[in-house]
Amino acid sequence: MRRAYLLRLWMGRNRRITMHFFCEQCKKEYPVATHSFQCECGGLFRLYQSAMDAKDVHDGVTLGEMPTPLLPRMMDGQRFYFKMEDRQPTGSFKDRGAKRLIGELAHIGIDKVALDTAGNAGAAVAAAGIACRVYVPDDVAAERVKQIAAYGADIVRVPNGRAHTMAMAQEELGDAYYASHIYNPLFIDGVKSMAYEIYDQLGGTVPDYIFVPIGNGTMLLGLYQGFEEIGRLPHFVGVQSTKCAPVVDAFHGFPRTPYRHTIAETIRVEEPPRMEAILWALRSSQGDAIAVEDGAILTAAKALGERGIYAELTAAAALAGARAFFAEGMPDNYRVIVPIPGSGLKR
Ligand SMILES: [Zn+2]
Known part of the structure; x- marks a missing residue:
């Protein structure tokens, strides 16, 4: 009614x-x-x-979120600032989008949603306390699925990969609202709070570079919108695995090669629906897009571990990208952000 x-x-x-x-x-x-x-x-x-x-903004829905730390850490004489989104209540930055989206839906009286996810978005939406059905690829790590179920969501396991999972969720929506972090712009709108936090934590200044792991581009697009509102963009560098790098290929005009399985599970997206917006964000920030080998991702994960950070491998991918980018050196006054999108406990 x-x-x-x-x-x-x-x-x-x-x-x-x-x-x-x-x-x-x-x-x-x-x-x-x-x-x-x-x-x-x-x-x-x-x-x-x-x-x-x-x-x-209708922010009646809370997941118990709070500002996440921005940790400076030295690596090989270079300082990186790690934005610790693994400290969000469900262990990933997706809580920002879920809070914004489900808050608005609660306000307009929508009480049932469905979505497809490789894990993090499903956990965040389920934790926002709305009735939800979550479609996951059947090869997603069991820990991720257990977490989503623990928040009370109905789980539907779908064979044949992420794209097929998305198609199934869309096909079977019925009377549920599609709470997709990719399709629903309110979700991306929620992620921009991360930009405002970084800006505040740097004393009201915009960082020089942010290395963003890219799957569907939710974090990049949220950060882009946030800094655009603030009035100045950092250089955004998108990072992907060499085994699945559609954004890197499109950015540089490389021929597309068949993609393979990468250890960085949550950025394994062969055809991001918002490709044009992703490329726009990278180009208009005079940024770049780079691919890193899975071996370099594991090396970066080890370096993070030695500093007490147990991160999702996407975070290690971003760090591997930043280290490769600044292999020849980094000016001392640069503020370079490496987001930690999610906790390693979710692997
Ligand atoms: Zn149209």
């Missing part, structure tokens, strides 16, 4: 809801309550917020 009322409000002449989704291709507008997850033209949604909406 509430949904019908909101839709009528939306359609009415006195449009009182200004926040909405719009298609990034044809600009058609949709209410946030829409059960379409992309435009009828096939374009993906972006979020429109007026200055007034931006102050009127």
Whole structure:
């Protein structure tokens, strides 16, 4: 009933809801309550917020989140700042997106969602306390699935990889709202709080570089939007495994090679739906995209471990990328951020 009322409000002449989704291709507008997850033209949604909406965020949903530390650590004479997103309540940065998305859905009366995930997004959405069905590839680590189930979600295991898992979730949505961290722009909007935190922790300044591991690009796009609002972009360098590097290939115009299994499980995404936005974020920040060998990822994981950081291998990929990038040296005054997207305990 509430949904019908909101839709009528939306359609009415006195449009009182200004926040909405719009298609990034044809600009058609949709209410946030829409059960379409992309435009009828096939374009993906972006979020429109007026200055007034931006102050009127519905943050009634909490996962128990708090600002995460920004830890400076020396490695081979170079200082890196690690943004410790593994300290989020469910152990990954996805809590930021889930809080924002589920907070808004609770406000408009949506109480049932479904999503597909390699693990972290499913845990975050389930922990936000909404009825949810979570589709996971059947080769995802058992620990990840156990965690999602512990928060009370229904689990559906899907064979034949991540892309097929996504297709299944979309096909079987029924009356559930699609709480995808890839398709739903509110999720990405939540991640931008990470940019504001980094800015505050650096005394109100923007870092020089951020090395971002890229799977579907949720963290990069959230950071990009946050720093764009702040008014200045750091250089974003996207990092992928050489075994699955579609963004690196597209960024540099390399021919696509068949992708293989990489140990960095959560960034193993062969065709990120938001590829164009990812490339835009990297290019407009005068950034770069680099691929690292799985061996270098393991070496970086060891270096993190020696400093007391037990991270998801995506974090090690980002560090391996940063070390390769600055192999010839790093100016002393650079502030280089390496996010730790998730805890190693989730492997
Ligand atoms: Zn469209």
